[in-house]
Structures are given as C-alpha cells and as structure tokens.
Amino acid sequence: MIVAQQKCNAAGVPDxxxxxxxxxxxxxxxxxxxxxxxxxxxxxxxxxxxTDAGQCEALVEAAYRKASAQQISSP
Known part of the structure; x- marks a missing residue:
C-alpha cells in the first residue's frame, strides 16, 4: 500500500x-x-x-505506520 501511495503521489493522483x-x-x-x-x-x-470494523481499521493503521517507519529507517 505504501509503494502504491508513493507511485500515485508521484503521478499527481494521491487518492x-x-x-x-x-x-x-x-x-x-x-x-x-x-x-x-x-x-x-x-x-x-x-x-x-x-472482529469489528473499528479494530480492523486500527490494525490497518498500525501496519501502515509500522511499514512507513521501517521504510524511513531503511537506507
């Protein structure tokens, strides 16, 4: 998802x-x-x-943040 977001941002279509x-x-x-x-x-x-929708969204958000942090800390 992060790579897709980066590619879309670079193309000028952030959504x-x-x-x-x-x-x-x-x-x-x-x-x-x-x-x-x-x-x-x-x-x-x-x-x-x-589980419920709120917990699912929280899991997605946590995974996205973790992957973003790992990508930033990777050379």
Whole structure:
C-alpha cells in the first residue's frame, strides 16, 4: 500500500481510488493502486469475520505506520 501511495503521489493522483481508475501508464501507479486496494479489501473481509470494523481499521493503521517507519529507517 505504501509503494502504491508513493507511485500515485508521484503521478499527481494521491487518492488511491482515483489512481486505480487512472489511465494505464508506464510507471505502474494504476496497477499498484488496484493491487493495494484489492489486498485491503481481502484483509478487511477476513478481519470482519473475526472482529469489528473499528479494530480492523486500527490494525490497518498500525501496519501502515509500522511499514512507513521501517521504510524511513531503511537506507
């Protein structure tokens, strides 16, 4: 999701939903956005089977922050 967000930001389309609907390009932001959104939906469906929506969103937010922090600290 982070890579997709970065690609979409670089393409000037920061909203992942809009980016997923953008025309195809050689930089791959559309494909990255679609893959990220598909994976998010799969996670959400599985998560909602075991817990409530608030906890699912908290898990996604925590994972996103952790991945962002790791990416920043990586050379």
């Amino acid at each position: 992942l939903y809009e980016c997923a609907e953008a025309p195809p390009s050689s930089t791959g932001e559309r494909l990255a956005a679609r893959a990220a959104l598909d994976m998010y939906q799969l996670f959400q469906r599985g998560c909602l089977d075991t």
